[in-house]
Amino acid sequence: MSYRPPLEDVRFLLGDVLDFDGRVTGLPGQAESTLDAVLDVLAEAGTFCANELAPLNLPGDGAGATLGPDGVSTPAGFREAWRTLVAGGWPGLTCDPEYGGSGLPHTTQVVFEEFLCATNLSFATYLTLRHGAYHALRLHGSAEQRDRLLPLLASGRVAGTMCLTEAHAGTDLGLIRTRADPDEAGGYRVSGTKVFITAGDHDLTENIVHLVLARLPGAPSGTKGISLLIVPKIAADGKRNGVTCTSLEHKMGIRASATCVLTFEDAWGELVGEPHGGMRAMFTMMNAARLSVGIHGLGLADGAYQRAVRYARVRLQGRALGGAARPDLEADPIIVHPDVRRALLRVRSQVEAGRALALWTAIELDVAHRHDDPVVRAAADDLVALMTPILKAGLTELGWEATSTALGVFGGAGYIRETGIEQYVRDARIAPIYEGTNGIQALDLVGRKLPEGAGRLLRRFFHPADAWLERQRGNPTLAEFVDPTTRAIDTLRATTLWLGERGASDREEAGAAATDYLRLFFLTASCYMWARMAAAALDPQATCTPAFREAKLASGRFYIARVLPEAGALAREITAGKASVMGFPEAAF
Amino acid sequence: MKIAVCVKEVPDPTAEKRIDPDTKRLVRSGENTLNRYDRHAIEEAVRLREGAAPGAEIAVVLVAPASASRTVDKALAQGGDRSVHLADDGLSGSDIVATSRALAAVLARDSYDLIVFGQQGSDAECYVMASAVAERLARPCVTQVAALALDGSSLKVKRQVETGYETLEVSLPAVISVSDAINEPRYPSLPAIMGAKRKPHEVLSLADVGLAAGDVGVDGSRTHVSALSKPPTRGDSVKLEDDGTAAEKILAFLVERKVVA
Structure with a gap:
């Protein structure tokens, strides 16, 4: 199997970190969506993606979609795979039961989309666009339009x-x-x-x-x-x-x-x-689609990571700097080399945090859609609104960086089509562009989301994070995660205040800072997820295996030591202000 | 028609198999799942229900720890109508002799017309459970069935053997094991996965099937592992880097060993 769906990590995140059963299973209409049930569903979805979609990815890239007299044809195998999906009811995963769907929480769709995108992003686009149309019609269509069209969209026909x-x-x-x-x-x-x-x-x-x-x-x-x-x-x-x-x-x-x-x-x-x-209805589609496109980046990043790890374990080149690791072989597998390990861990530690952020937000989306209490719904909706541009841009930038880094692990072989990794890099480059470029996401964050309700959306992030960190304060085993996270959140808060003061009076200042600010937010929120994951992994009640726990903590330590420090540089870049950006004479470009 | 499909929970086949040096048993504490060969057995039962045996009831039968409930659900999502699960701590350490005794005791509680196994377990790669259970139940048994057709009260089967295929007829009630070439198991549908938990699940103890602790587990087993060692290496291997002449070198190697003329 060329792709292993990260089911163990999903189970850890939903079960041990994010309290899926407590947050989602109790929501109206979700009594059957227990963690076990959802994991059973996702296990099958992952098997389908690994067995059926992954083998179609490289040939599909070679053949491409083609235009003939009768319209567009998809590459060989796509139709059969689609038929299998439709026969299994998968297009209706989260669609309403009254329209023939299975009514599962949106969180399951997010995980399913990660598997789809990790194995065949091209194929995934046919499925996910239909989903956006479903939700726009569900919210804005007339009763007659809903009854007529939603069952067809839910079924995948x-x-x-x-x-x-x-x-x-x-x-x-x-x-x-x-x-x-x-x-x-x-x-x-x-x-x-x-x-x-x-x-x-x-x-x-x-x-x-x-x-x-x-x-x-x-x-x-x-x-x-x-x-x-x-x-x-x-x-x-x-x-x-x-x-x-x-x-x-x-x-x-x-x-x-x-x-x-x-x-x-x-x-x-x-x-x-x-x-x-129309714009209001279209934004419904685009907000759902923006989260979905973020998952494109996440899926591609993990798909590329898995390939790179497999290669690094079998490619023999050179000897470990500290002495031969495998003297029985003519050279050591390249996974012993510090720079290869650095590259792999850079991807892995960000993918794990990115997945946590995506599922955390997805659960809030389910709460926002389904909770009985309008106050709870509104609070969850605020957090989703805040996180949407951060996830779209953060995860798609991760997809681009991660696929390129993974390609580098292959050396020259990575640049060859048949190896399969260069397709991941090419596929990843669109995600920062479509559904609103990442530049636009950054402007949405600083121009709309930050000022909304005098910082109300921001408080939905800062207040629970502060409270959680405060509760962990006396726990010495967690200090290596909690202390850096506290400092990172303080840096983000200070930078946000700076931006709020400068940006309110000078829109160019906000515009010049936007992309770096979004990245700073993404890194800090990822760090908060790492603290939450570390706490869950160290909890004696955790259901994860000792080997999983050890790997999770080690990955988190890498993130804190080798990725998070970028946040400090970003804060300095932002507070350096617009002068160096806008002061450059236009004619000199 | 009543069909029993015997299934097994096995360690995730994509994870590396490990043997605990203390217990000398396969480590099963990691992720476990439905034995992939059993999906072919369930699929074949479902095809019978859809074709020659409309209305057939398919019971999924297993001997496994109580924690195997998700494996049971997987088997039911694949097409089983109900499950019969013998779960008892006393079963731990059972070998083929003890496990077949337990399975036969479960199966004997009902009058199944057909008992279907997958060809092997992917954990210990054991192929003989179908034969062992058939022997205990005194039923005819055909293994490695690659095609079957129901004909009244008998089955016409094509059996895969080393030299080709045998065509046999076996009267029901019978026990068969199906090869993994017999069909391509379908993906369970989303409603079937969600519906699996709502199907009847019967969980039994040893006492429920009339067995005592000494009949199964280590005491009921006839195999005891006294020591474990790694297999000897296969001698020198030759590794070729392809500089454009690898194909010729491989050919020369095969000619030298008279594999090709």
């Missing part, structure tokens, strides 16, 4: 897309020109061209539901005049609607994922929600 971007309107969606004109029958006729549409056309499903941003006649300019429409690939009468994939992008990575130019020519569509209310 129908796929979904998000059609936002146009050639001249990417980050700034206020510029879109696609038009939707009312017809006589109460529907709309949609015309325009959308670009970079992930899974915009393919042969996996009987139909595709496109969710399209367009302007109605007389709409106000900018984002206040954007409406959301459903445009099916196949119309209700069974005939092709006026939507065509006119070109496929030739991409650096995720080449088996069809990235389409979609041309809408008088295509029949129906409105979702109110006229000009």
Whole structure:
């Protein structure tokens, strides 16, 4: 098996660190979602990904998605894998039982997506985009639209897309020109061209539901005049609607994922929600999608790590600096060399913290969606809102760094296609870009999330973290984790105050600091997760094995010693201010 | 028709197997799971239920520690209707003789028309449990079944042997073990995984099946491990770095040993 789903780590995080049974199983409708049940589900999901999707990854990259007269074809094996997924009910993992789904918590979807992305990110895109469409329709569609479309999306018989971007309107969606004109029958006729549409056309499903941003006649300019429409690939009468994939992008990575130019020519569509209310609905999709894209980075990072470790154990080169480790062999496996170990641990320690952050946030998302008490829901929602840009950017940057570092472990062989690791690097580069570039995520964090409610979102992070650290204060065995975490959180707090004061009066100051600030937050939150993981691992009640505990603590020590110090440098970079960034003469670039 | 599928919980096959030098037993304290060969046995039973034996009831039967409940759920998610689980601390240390005695005692409580095993356990690589249980139950037994067809009260089976295949007919009730070539087990569906916990689970003690402590475990076993040692090395190995001539060198090596002419 080329990929081992990290089930032991997932069990440790959900069971020993994050109190899944206490936080999620008690939520309304979740009585059957016990930790054991969820782990059984995830074990099967992991087996499917490892056995069926991983073998399709490299061939799929070679063949790519192709455009023919009848539309887009996915690479060999994708259709069979999709059919198996649909037969098993997997597309409906977290969809509502009333629409045919299994109603499991979102936390399970996050883990499933990590497995999908670790084994075949291209394939994963077809599944996850459909999920975004499901949630947008669930929240903003009419009762009739929900009843008609959600069972199809939940089953995986129908796929979904998000059609936002146009050639001249990417980050700034206020510029879109696609038009939707009312017809006589109460529907709309949609015309325009959308670009970079992930899974915009393919042969996996009987139909595709496109969710399209367009302007109605007389709409106000900018984002206040954007409406959301459903445009099916196949119309209700069974005939092709006026939507065509006119070109496929030739991409650096995720080449088996069809990235389409979609041309809408008088295509029949129906409105979702109110006229000009499209941005609100689209943000529903984008927030869910941003967390999901963060998982792209996490999955790729772990997939690449596992490959690098396997190679480092069998590749024989040189002798250990302290004397031969395997004198019976003609050279030592490269895993004995300090720099190879450093590279592997840099990836591993960040992946483990990243997974903890993702699952911590996912549990809060489940609480935000399902808890009885609106006060609890709102608090959880605040934390998710704060963490969404941090996870999207932090984890996707990790994906890029980790895959490149893992490739380096292979030496020259890593640069060769057949080795398989270079695909991970190419696939990873899109994740910091799509669903809002990481630069945009950083602006969302400093421009929207920090000031919201006079720092209310920030308090959802700082207050529980402070309280938890305070409770551990007298525990000498945990001091090696708790003390650095306390200092890191103090640094983050001080930097946040600096940014709040400067950024409120000078938006360029906030803009110049944003990316570094997001990274500082990600590193600090990761450190907090490491303290929580160390505490759980050292707890005599923990269910993990002694070997797992030892590895977990050792990985955490590496993080504290060799990754966390970056936070200090970032704080200095941020508080150096905008002068060196904005002072450079534009003409001199 | 009543079908029993006997399954086993084994250590995660992707983890390295270790033997405890003190107990001289396989270490089972790590992650455990359903023996992968048993998935073929369950799948074949499910195919019978879907085809020639509509309405057949499939009981998943196992002898395993009480902690094996997740393995039981896995087997039920694969298609079993109910489980019968003999879980008793006294079973620890049972060899084939003792385990087959325990399994036969569980199976004898019900009138199964067909008892199906996987071809082997992936832990100790034991192939003979089906034969041992059949002997105790005085039932006909066919092992390594690669294809089967139900024909009234008998089974027509194709049995995989070293020289090819034997075609046999066996009257029911019978015991078979199926080869891992007989089918491709399906992935359990999500509703089936979630539904497994709701299926009837019967947990039995030794007393429930009429056995005493001395019948099983170390006392009931006929095999005792007196010492363990590593297998001898296989002599000098030759490792070739491919400088473009490796294929020729391998060919020369094989010709020298008369493997190829």
